Structure formats: C-alpha cells, structure tokens
Amino acid sequence: MNFDLSDEQKMLSDQVSRLLVERSPPDRLRQLIETQASWDEPLWRELAGLGILGTTIPEEFGGLGLSTLELAVIVQALGRAAASTPFMPSIGLAAELIRRAGSEDQKARWLPGLATGELIGTFAYAEPGLGAWQSHPGVGVRNNLLSGTKLPVADLSIADIAVVSCVRDGDLSLAVVDLAHPRVSRSPLVSFDPLKPQGRLVLDEVPFELLDSTDVALTLELVKNQAAVLTSFEQIGGAEACLYMARDYTLGRGVFGRPLASYQAVKHKLADIYVLTELARSNALFAAWAAVNETSDLESAAAAAHLAASDAFELAARDNLQLHGGIGYTFEANCHFHYRRERLLSVVLGGRGFWREQLISALPEQAA
Amino acid sequence: MDFNDTPEQAEFRAEAKAWLADHAPAHELPLGHVMSEEEEIRRGRAWQAAKASGGFGAILWPRDIGLRGGSSIEAVIFAEEEARYNVNNIIPISIGLNFAVPTIIKHGTPEQLTRFGEPTLRGDMIWCQLFSEPGAGSDLAALSTRAERQGDNWVINGQKVWSSWAHHADWGILIARTDATVPKHKGLTFFLVDMRTPGIDIRPIRQISGKSDFNETFFTDVVVPDSCRVGAEGEGWACAMTVLMSERLGSGKDVEGHSVRLLIDRARRAGADGARLIDRPDIQQRLADWYIQEQGVKYFRARLLTQLSRGQRPGAESGVSKLLFTNKLQQTAAYAMEMLGYEGITAEADSLQAVVFDNYLWAAGLRVAGGADEVLKNQIAERVLGMPGEIRSDRTTPFNAAAIAQ
Numbered sequence: 001m002n003f004d005l006s007d008e009q010k011m012l013s014d015q016v017s018r019l020l021v022e023r024s025p026p027d028r029l030r031q032l033i034e035t036q037a038s039w040d041e042p043l044w045r046e047l048a049g050l051g052i053l054g055t056t057i058p059e060e061f062g063g064l065g066l067s068t069l070e071l072a073v074i075v076q077a078l079g080r081a082a083a084s085t086p087f088m089p090s091i092g093l094a095a096e097l098i099r100r101a102g103s104e105d106q107k108a109r110w111l112p113g114l115a116t117g118e119l120i121g122t123f124a125y126a127e128p129g130l131g132a133w134q135s136h137p138g139v140g141v142r143n144n145l146l147s148g149t150k151l152p153v154a155d156l157s158i159a160d161i162a163v164v165s166c167v168r169d170g171d172l173s174l175a176v177v178d179l180a181h182p183r184v185s186r187s188p189l190v191s192f193d194p195l196k197p198q199g200r201l202v203l204d205e206v207p208f209e210l211l212d213s214t215d216v217a218l219t220l221e222l223v224k225n226q227a228a229v230l231t232s233f234e235q236i237g238g239a240e241a242c243l244y245m246a247r248d249y250t251l252g253r254g255v256f257g258r259p260l261a262s263y264q265a266v267k268h269k270l271a272d273i274y275v276l277t278e279l280a281r282s283n284a285l286f287a288a289w290a291a292v293n294e295t296s297d298l299e300s301a302a303a304a305a306h307l308a309a310s311d312a313f314e315l316a317a318r319d320n321l322q323l324h325g326g327i328g329y330t331f332e333a334n335c336h337f338h339y340r341r342e343r344l345l346s347v348v349l350g351g352r353g354f355w356r357e358q359l360i361s362a363l364p365e366q367a368a
Numbered sequence: 369m370d371f372n373d374t375p376e377q378a379e380f381r382a383e384a385k386a387w388l389a390d391h392a393p394a395h396e397l398p399l400g401h402v403m404s405e406e407e408e409i410r411r412g413r414a415w416q417a418a419k420a421s422g423g424f425g426a427i428l429w430p431r432d433i434g435l436r437g438g439s440s441i442e443a444v445i446f447a448e449e450e451a452r453y454n455v456n457n458i459i460p461i462s463i464g465l466n467f468a469v470p471t472i473i474k475h476g477t478p479e480q481l482t483r484f485g486e487p488t489l490r491g492d493m494i495w496c497q498l499f500s501e502p503g504a505g506s507d508l509a510a511l512s513t514r515a516e517r518q519g520d521n522w523v524i525n526g527q528k529v530w531s532s533w534a535h536h537a538d539w540g541i542l543i544a545r546t547d548a549t550v551p552k553h554k555g556l557t558f559f560l561v562d563m564r565t566p567g568i569d570i571r572p573i574r575q576i577s578g579k580s581d582f583n584e585t586f587f588t589d590v591v592v593p594d595s596c597r598v599g600a601e602g603e604g605w606a607c608a609m610t611v612l613m614s615e616r617l618g619s620g621k622d623v624e625g626h627s628v629r630l631l632i633d634r635a636r637r638a639g640a641d642g643a644r645l646i647d648r649p650d651i652q653q654r655l656a657d658w659y660i661q662e663q664g665v666k667y668f669r670a671r672l673l674t675q676l677s678r679g680q681r682p683g684a685e686s687g688v689s690k691l692l693f694t695n696k697l698q699q700t701a702a703y704a705m706e707m708l709g710y711e712g713i714t715a716e717a718d719s720l721q722a723v724v725f726d727n728y729l730w731a732a733g734l735r736v737a738g739g740a741d742e743v744l745k746n747q748i749a750e751r752v753l754g755m756p757g758e759i760r761s762d763r764t765t766p767f768n769a770a771a772i773a774q
Contacts, residue, residue, distance in 0.1 A: 001372070003671055247753055247754070261756055262755070267745065267750070270755065279664035279668065279688075285671070352653075356656040359656045360632065
C-alpha cells in the first residue's frame with residue numbers, strides 16, 4: 001500500500017508553496033484588488049520561469065511531460081495562497097484540451113507558448129441560461145464562421161486564445177479562436193472573486209480552427225473530470241489555509257482570561273473542518289490516481305472529490321471568518337480572499353447539483 | 369502512488385493466503401447459521417487454536433516470546449485475507465490478544481507472561497474488559513472501584529459496566545483505585561482477575577435493542593492475589609493507556625455490510641407507480657453525500673495503512689475514520705427507514721430492513737463507545753491541530769478531595 005504523494009511530488013509542492021508565500025502573500029492580494037489588476041502578472045512570469053506552467057505539456061512541445069498528480073499539487077498550493085493567476089483556465093483547461101484533442105501541427109502551434117506563459121488560453125464552455133458542459137451548446141458555425149455568446153469565461157480580458165465548445169454540422173466540436181480578432185467582443189463581468197476575473201464573450205461570425213479530435217465528447221469528458229479533480233485540490237488548499245489561519249488567530253486571541261482556541265466550541269469547529277478536509281483529501285487523492293491511470297471510475301471519483309472538497313472549503317471559509325470575530329469582516333484581515341474564492345470554486349464547474357447527478361448516474365449497479 | 373503490496377508484503381500475503389486456504393475452510397460457518405453463545409465461544413476457541421498452530425495466532429506479539437514479531441501492516445494483511453472466509457473471531461479472544469497480553473508484555477512480569485501468554489494465544493483462556501463504571505465513561509480515571517491491600521492479596525469492591533462476554537470469560541483485566549489521597553490518574557492500579565473468584569456477580573444489561581451484548585459486573589470483597597497485579601501500584605493509568613491506544617487503532621475498520629451502494633441500488637428500483645426514488649433530486653443529494661463519506665473513509669484508511677506500511681504509527685488522526693464511520697452508519701440507517709416511507713419503518717422478520725433497524729440502534733451505541741464523538745474532536749483539536757487542552761482541576765486535586773461528585 002503506497003497511497004500517498006511521492007517524495008518528488010512533495011518537493012514540488014514545497015517549492016511552489018515557498019514561492020507563493022513569498023510572492024503572493026495577503027498584502028499582495030490586497031494590492032491587486034485595490035489597483036483593480038486583472039491578474040498577478042509578475043507571479044505568472046515567475047511560475048513560467050520555474051517551468052511550472054508546462055507541467056503536463058509534453059517535452060517535445062516545451063513542457064515537462066508530468067502527470068495530473070503534479071498539476072494537482074501545484075493547484076493546491078495556488079489555492080492555499082488564493083493566488084490571482086489564469087493557471088486553471090490556461091493550463092488546466094485550454095492546454096489540456098489542445099494536448100488531448102489537437103493535431104500535431106496544432107499542438108506545435110499553441111502548446112510551447114502556453115508552456116512558457118507567453119500565450120494565455122481560456123476555455124469558454126458555459127452559456128447564459130444553459131449552464132456548463134452542454135452537449136448541444138448555443139454557439140454554432142454558419143458559413144464556416146463562429147457565432148454566439150459564452151458566459152462566464154475566466155480570465156477573458158487577458159487571454160490570447162479561447163477554446164470554444166460549439167456545434168458544427170450538428171456535432172459537438174471544439175474550436176480555437178484568436179481573441180484579438182475584430183469580430184470578437186469581450187466585456188468584463190463583476191466577478192464575486194475579483195482575483196479571478198470573468199467576462200462575457202460574444203462571437204459575431206469569427207474565423208476559427210477546429211481541434212482535430214476524433215471523439216470530442218470523450219475528450220471533453222476527460223478534461224472536465226480532470227478539471228474537477230484539480231479544482232478539488234485548489235479547494236483543499238483553500239480549506240487548509242482557512243483551518244490554519246483560524247487556528248493561529250484563535251491561539252493568539254485572549255478572551256475571558258484564556259486563549260480563544262481553548263474553548264471547546266472553537267476546538268470542535270476546527271476539528272470538524274479538519275475531518276471534512278481529510279475526507280476531501282482522501283477522495284481527491286483517489287480521483288487523481290484515477291485520472292492518471294484513466295480508470296473507469298474516474299467519472300464518479302472526480303465528482304466525489306469535487307463535492308467533498310466543496311463541502312470542506314465552504315465550512316472552512318465561513319467558520320474561519322466567524323472565528324476571527326469582527327476583525328474577520330474587515331478588508332485588512334485575510335479571511336475574505338478565501339470567503340470569496342470558495343463561492344467561485346464551488347460553482348465554476350457547474351455546481352453541486354450537476355456533480356451529484358453525475359456521481360449517482362456514474363455508479364454501476366452493485367450486486368449485494 | 370499505487371495500492372500494491374511491497375515485495376515483502378506480497379510474500380507475507382502469499383504465505384497467509386496459502387495457510388488460510390489449507391486451514392480456514394474447516395472452520396467456516398454455514399451461511400445464515402445462527403449460533404448459541406456456547407457454540408460461538410467453542411468455535412472461536414478452535415479457530416484461534418488453529419491460527420496459533422499455524423504461527424498466525426498473534427502476529428504483533430514480539431519475537432522474543434517465540435512469536436512472529438510481525439508488523440502492523442502484516443496484521444492488517446492477514447485480517448484482509450482472513451475476511452475472505454466466514455470464520456468466527458470473538459471479542460473475548462481479541463481482548464486477550466490485543467489488550468491483556470500486550471499490557472503484560474509492556475508492564476508485567478516474566479512469570480505473568482508465562483502464565484497467561486500461551487493459554488491466551490491458544491484460545492484456552494478468554495478475557496473480558498473491566499474498565500468503565502457508571503460514574504466513569506469517557507473520564508475513565510474518575511473510576512471508584514476500590515482495591516485495598518491485605519497482606520499478599522487485594523480486596524476489590526465496586527461496580528463495572530459494559531463488560532461484554534464477562535459471563536463467558538475466564539479472566540478479566542480490571543483497573544481499580546488503590547489510593548484516593550492522590551490525584552485521580554495517579555491512584556490507579558491494573559489487575560488480572562479470575563472471573564470464577566467468589567464475590568463476582570455478573571448481570572446482563574438490557575440494551576435499547578432488547579438484546580444483551582454487555583454486562584454490569586459487581587465486585588463484593590473479591591480477593592485477588594498480588595501476583596495478579598500488572599505494573600507497580602499507581603501505574604494503572606499507564607497500563608490503561610496501552611490498552612486504549614490499541615483500541616483506537618482497531619476502531620472504525622469494519623465498513624462491510626453497511627454500504628451506501630446498497631441504498632443507491634434500492635433507490636434505483638421502480639416502485640408500484642413505476643417511478644424511481646433515485647430520480648428525485650433530494651434523494652440524489654443525500655445518497656451522493658453519504659457515498660462521498662463512505663469513499664472518503666475508505667481512502668483515508670488507505671492513507672493510514674500507507675503510514676503503517678512505512679513503519680509509522682498514526683496518531684489521533686485515526687479518530688477521523690471512527691467519527692465518520694459511526695455517524696454515517698447512524699444517518700444512513702435513519703435515511704434507509706425514511707426513504708422507503710411505510711416500508712421503511714416496518715419489516716418482515718429477518719429481512720434486510722430488519723437489519724437496518726438494528727444498525728440504527730447499534731450506531732447510537734457506537735458513537736459513544738471506544739471514544740465518543742466529543743472526545744475524538746477534542747483529541748483532533750489538541751493532538752493534531754495543537755490547540756490548548758481543557759482547563760482542568762482534576763489533575764492536581766486529590767481524588768477524595770475533588771469538589772464535584774465523581
């Protein structure tokens with residue numbers, strides 16, 4: 001039995017965590033919000049410099065050719081720091097779609113830029129009123145041009161290309177669009193998490209290039225489930241940050257003559273968060289293993305991981321602010337970054353209802 | 369990351385598998401066989417004797433007393449392989465193997481080990497645990513059963529509860545107060561008690577299920593020779609900790625037979641009106657949430673086993689699986705009754721639904737036994753997260769001067 005990260009994966013996690021503690025501390029996040037920055041560009045360049053962005057991109061296209069597990073520990077560290085980067089949209093989604101569904105020529109065109117961070121991608125999959133992961137999206141092809149609206153699209157204002165789910169000749173397809181094209185219009189939305197900007201993408205007869213996949217639906221399933229696994233690690237990172245922030249604050253805060261942390265009402269709240277976080281971590285590690293090995297239970301494992309991590313992060317983000325008392329409600333305290341991020345991550349991949357339905361329908365009938 | 373054995377573990381598993389294939393079938397119970405307590409004891413002793421002969425009787429006992437000296441992961445591997453057979457392991461044997469003898473090994477004398485080790489290993493000597501009292505549950509050190517020294521003997525008076533199988537046990541492990549003038553943890557001593565000694569009165573406790581799996585045991589002037597004292601006078605709390613640590617590692621293991629998957633399958637069946645319960649979003653939500661817990665406990669346990677496999681010993685975090693398992697059992701049993709409506713609260717005798725009734729009642733006891741929810745949460749907060757312990761006066765106040773009734 002060796003159900004744990006490898007030493008190399010732990011080292012990678014430590015390396016990224018150390019960088020983020022230094023470069024993306026809470027004061028940096030506050031500064032980004034105050035200056036209405038769309039993202040932490042210097043941090044992105046540093047991550048690129050370490051080769052982190054190319055983690056799962058094959059070596060022949062300038063990446064490291066590592067697995068979902070390595071990507072997961074990086075995303076977990078980003079979640080712990082509540083960092084403001086387009087990592088999930090560009091690396092976890094756009095690059096993964098191109099890697100799995102693109103032709104050799106397409107991979108050679110886009111993956112090296114995504115790996116160095118010079119090129120930023122995003123994935124436009126949700127539509128107003130239709131939600132995410134539609135098998136028949138409203139965006140479609142007419143006269144070999146793409147039209148329709150996608151909303152919300154993560155990091156839209158800073159992205160160079162978008163992979164767009166669409167219908168072509170009645171079939172679900174994946175198209176790559178150059179966002180600088182004049183018939184593309186992008187408008188910012190008010191994102192509940194200002195460190196993760198979202199936008200509305202309107203395509204009005206825009207030229208595109210189809211990803212050369214033989215089975216788009218299968219690729220989308222794999223990437224969707226992998227995104228759920230990665231997001232669960234991001235949520236677990238956030239939950240850990242909240243747990244230890246609350247512990248440290250309550251240890252240092254005296255009330256009625258003793259540390260706030262010594263009250264059972266406080267201890268049991270933190271024990272509950274710990275239990276949910278370990279439950280989520282156990283599910284997420286299994287789901288990551290299933291993603292790496294592309295096992296048949298990836299569908300249910302990914303859903304279980306994302307649901308468990310949503311529960312853990314929700315409780316952690318809320319009770320962390322609660323345990324800080326009045327100070328937790330101020331902009332100067334650090335609770336609000338996770339309090340906002342938690343809502344975004346619970347909803348961004350379709351929300352609990354969608355994933356519960358996937359979980360239940362993915363479970364095969366089991367003989368008693 | 370993988371779920372595979374190391375080469376050494378694989379070798380041990382193969383050895384265990386081969387031995388079990390040769391010996392377990394003869395001890396298997398026919399499916400659905402209902403046993404009297406006497407038969408259960410007889411079969412349990414026989415299976416233990418067989419395991420002892422095969423060298424698998426007490427995998428964790430050290431090598432220097434002539435045994436395997438196996439690792440915790442080997443004990444787990446053997447248990448996994450053994451679980452493929454419907455053999456009868458009984459509590460009074462495991463109390464001896466896992467609690468009584470390990471406490472003797474750590475705190476007792478070579479003479480005691482000679483006298484109790486071999487018969488316990490062979491299944492000839494079976495045990496009960498005499499720890500809890502009406503006034504001492506989670507706060508075990510508050511116990512008030514007295515042991516007074518008279519020459520070479522101790523005279524024991526008091527009452528113990530929750531002693532399972534005491535009426536069948538040959539011997540019991542007992543903690544009693546030998547000095548009430550010192551703080552409560554310091555005045556305790558650990559004894560081995562021959563359950564046939566005059567003055568011991570064992571009465572079954574009627575549980576909420578109507579069954580009696582446990583006893584209360586009364587001691588009136590029960591004489592125990594000093595040779596049956598384990599450890600020094602006043603060392604009883606350290607001995608109890610040896611037992612309780614072993615109890616904690618063993619808890620929350622059994623997840624068989626309570627699967628959420630069975631509930632999901634049931635909800636997929638079409639009802640009289642053709643509708644399936646599983647298509648209702650509220651039912652989907654509840655079942656999905658418990659499935660996540662069930663899977664989470666399974667893989668959390670895999671993480672603990674990974675630690676054992678590396679020779680590490682999981683600490684208070686093992687409480688997570690007990691906490692989750694017992695609460696999930698209670699909630700899923702409750703929901704199995706509610707989801708099915710009138711069919712859920714009535715059952716044909718011996719049906720699956722009748723088992724659900726038992727599970728719901730049993731879970732209420734499990735949440736209290738072997739580390740109550742509230743105690744486990746304190747331990748996680750204090751030992752894993754490093755939060756302060758409770759403010760207590762009972763660590764320093766002499767037992768007989770404590771203000772609150774113990």
